[in-house]
Amino acid sequence: MVEVILHGCNGRMGQMLSELISKDEEMKVVAGIEPSGEAKNDYPVYKSFDELKETADVIIDFSTASAIDGLLDYCEKTHTPLVLCSTGLSEAQLGRVERLAKVSAVLVSANMSLGINVLLKLLKNVTKTLYENGFDIEIVEKHHNQKLDAPSGTALALADVMKDELDDISYNLDRSKVRKKRERNEIGISAVRGGTIVGEHEVIFAGTDEVIEIKHTAYSRAIFAKGAMSAAKFLSGKSAGKYSMSDVIG
Ligand SMILES: NC(=O)C1=CN([C@@H]2O[C@H](COP(=O)(O)OP(=O)(O)OC[C@H]3O[C@@H](n4cnc5c(N)ncnc54)[C@H](OP(=O)(O)O)[C@@H]3O)[C@@H](O)[C@H]2O)C=CC1
Numbered sequence: 001m002v003e004v005i006l007h008g009c010n011g012r013m014g015q016m017l018s019e020l021i022s023k024d025e026e027m028k029v030v031a032g033i034e035p036s037g038e039a040k041n042d043y044p045v046y047k048s049f050d051e052l053k054e055t056a057d058v059i060i061d062f063s064t065a066s067a068i069d070g071l072l073d074y075c076e077k078t079h080t081p082l083v084l085c086s087t088g089l090s091e092a093q094l095g096r097v098e099r100l101a102k103v104s105a106v107l108v109s110a111n112m113s114l115g116i117n118v119l120l121k122l123l124k125n126v127t128k129t130l131y132e133n134g135f136d137i138e139i140v141e142k143h144h145n146q147k148l149d150a151p152s153g154t155a156l157a158l159a160d161v162m163k164d165e166l167d168d169i170s171y172n173l174d175r176s177k178v179r180k181k182r183e184r185n186e187i188g189i190s191a192v193r194g195g196t197i198v199g200e201h202e203v204i205f206a207g208t209d210e211v212i213e214i215k216h217t218a219y220s221r222a223i224f225a226k227g228a229m230s231a232a233k234f235l236s237g238k239s240a241g242k243y244s245m246s247d248v249i250g
């Protein structure tokens with residue numbers, strides 16, 4: 001049985017995970033962390049790690065950037081394996097994650113869905129050929145009107161995987177500031193926010209007289225929760241290191 005602490009347990013993702021884990025015979029939520037301290041499920045909820053009584057095999061985090069320092073303090077102290085899913089982290093927080101991975105198991109992924117992780121692999125294979133043959137690269141992402149960070153962590157991860165295949169690429173997040181043509185070596189990233197859109201990511205390769213558009217649509221948060229559960233089972237008992245969803249999916 002993999003015992004889990006849910007960080008951000010009462011949020012959209014926290015509640016989806018609570019529901020799916022309650023139906024899984026190999027996993028159990030032993031406690032949640034949430035600023036209200038309100039218990040909505042059959043496990044105790046604490047306002048912070050300072051109050052936490054239980055220990056667990058792994059922590060799953062779906063909270064918010066401002067909550068990550070407290071989470072990292074706890075993981076540095078206890079070396080509890082961490083599945084880190086929140087997006088919009090600062091450079092300083094990302095540096096702390098790198099240091100934590102030297103002493104404890106950490107899996108970081110801006111998107112836990114199978115589809116996006118397969119898309120990341122696909123982009124590794126096609127980007128260089130298309131770019132070197134003159135295709136411009138743009139990303140458009142769409143999310144619900146409650147999302148705090150923009151662009152999405154997934155859009156940045158998609159851009160990063162393409163940047164790694166190319167030389168000297170920069171990101172353009174806002175074309176409204178300067179009146180000029182796009183640079184050849186930029187990846188444009190545009191964010192749309194509205195309604196209850198769960199998550200859409202489209203990568204556009206625009207060439208001369210032809211365009212390739214590769215789009216992933218999340219129709220339910222269950223895809224992220226299922227990925228996080230697989231990641232937690234994978235990470236439980238693992239030695240120190242920084243892991244990714246490609247380690248889980250293979
Ligand atoms: N990697 C992935 O696959 C995915 C990542 N995400 C990311 O996960 C995060 C959460 O998304 P979502 O569930 O939609 O967001 P929600 O806002 O619905 O949930 C976040 C929860 O975290 C709580 N929280 C705030 N501060 C703390 C704290 N100090 N300690 C513990 N909990 C805290 C919030 O409480 P309160 O409301 O009181 O502030 C809220 O209940 C976002 O960063 C999102 O981008 C989302 C989906 C998929």
Ligand SMILES: O=C(O)C1=N[C@H](C(=O)O)C[C@H](O)C1
Binds near residue numbers: 147151
């Ligand atoms: O906030 C969300 O909802 C989501 N956030 C992640 C991101 O920023 O990429 C993943 C998913 O698209 C949903």
